[in-house]
Amino acid sequence: MRYRRADVVDRAVGMLDRVGLDGLTMRKLAAELGVQPGALYHHFTNKDALLAAVADELLTRGRRATEIVTWDAELRLVCVELRDAMLACRDGATLLARVHALGLGEVDPEQRMYDVLQRAAADDDVARIGARTLLHFVVGHVSEEQVARPEPRSAAAAAAPESGDFHLGLSLVLDGLRQRLR
Amino acid sequence: MRYRRADVVDRAVGMLDRVGLDGLTMRKLAAELGVQPGALYHHFTNKDALLAAVADELLTRGRRATEIVTWDAELRLVCVELRDAMLACRDGATLLARVHALGLGEVDPEQRMYDVLQRAAADDDVARIGARTLLHFVVGHVSEEQVARPEPRSAAAAAAPESGDFHLGLSLVLDGLRQRLR
DNA sequence: ACCTGAACACCGTTCAAGT
DNA sequence: ACCTGAACACCGTTCAAGT
Secondary structure, three states, rough: OOOOHHHHHHHHHHHHHHHHHOOOOOOHHHHHHHHHHHHHHOOOOOHHHHHHHHHHHHHHOOOOOOOOOHHHHHHHHHHHHHHHHHOOOOOHHHHHHHHHHHHOOOOHHHHHHHHHHOOOOOOOOHHHHHHHHHHHHHHHHHHHHHHHHOOOOOOHHHHHHHHHHHHHHHHHHHHHOOOOOO | OOOHHHHHHHHHHHHHHHHHHHHOOOHHHHHHHHOHHHHHHHOOHHHHHHHHHHHHHHHHHHOOOOOOHHHHHHHEEEEEEHHHHHHHHOOHHHHHHHHHOOOOOOHHHHHHHHHHHHHHOOHHHHHHHHHHHHHHHHHHHHHHHHHHHHOOOOHHHHHHHHHHHHHHHHHHHHHHHHHOOO
């Protein structure tokens, strides 16, 4: 059988959601695809590259249309979108953190937040650190959410108690940013 | 030869600093101690427990006297202390993040920050989320610092350009908190 | 109590050789 | 180009048996 990159990534996403990040091994993924482990290295240079592709896929799936209103509403929307993308899949936050730490992945929500802050006429320092801080907040917060309840959550269950915590934490950072815009 | 828990942890800290988190394996640590791999399991139930002990050791070493002045100065001090504890050792932030994610480790800076906010008469929500957000900020920020420069940094080189970024990010969150303390 | 010896059940990665 | 077969160089962990 023949597989394209996208097929491998799709399988990997499904497998991640089922067995978690620790269970997602090259050997088991190959087995699911009915292929030898070594075959995966024809599509990806190594496991980190595969994980980066999985992360990009999750972020792309979670992408929504952005209505530009105000800088803070837009940042909030990007952060909620990012959170939902990670919550859509078991260990999503841990995966994103790992890929980000390695400097891999094409889709870059931090850059997006940086751009929003630039457009709001923030100093470059403020924009850079603001975007970074927001990213760390979201990844850190969702990591914590996914420790307790590792199962994927349905869209209906999205209004969990954690959501309030998330928005409160987000407001903390956004309020801090507001004080530094002009 | 006989080893106490503390000896094993000390060796593990030194090894972590030299070879990084990926290089710190049970087998290599055992080899450095001149002992069989299985012997380590007499002192620690598993690798995560060992890593938790290492994290606790790093945090304990970094502990300084806290002069209680104002809530924000104290929080800033706790965060700087936490950052320095992680910067003192290669991959310190990644280690802390992992141990925290597993809910292990005795020393808990988040609890300490929570207490400070409580004393400042913050609502329980604000105190809880404030402490969590600060912890995520520090761990996330330092992780990023240690990606670029994985070598341990001397105390003299602590005033790196990253320090300014750190304090700016910290101020963002602290300012947000200030608005929620009556 | 503390450690050895030796195994068990895995990993990621490489690479000649096949089609 | 894409995959197989088979290996290489590792892991964490367990556990009878020794002292």
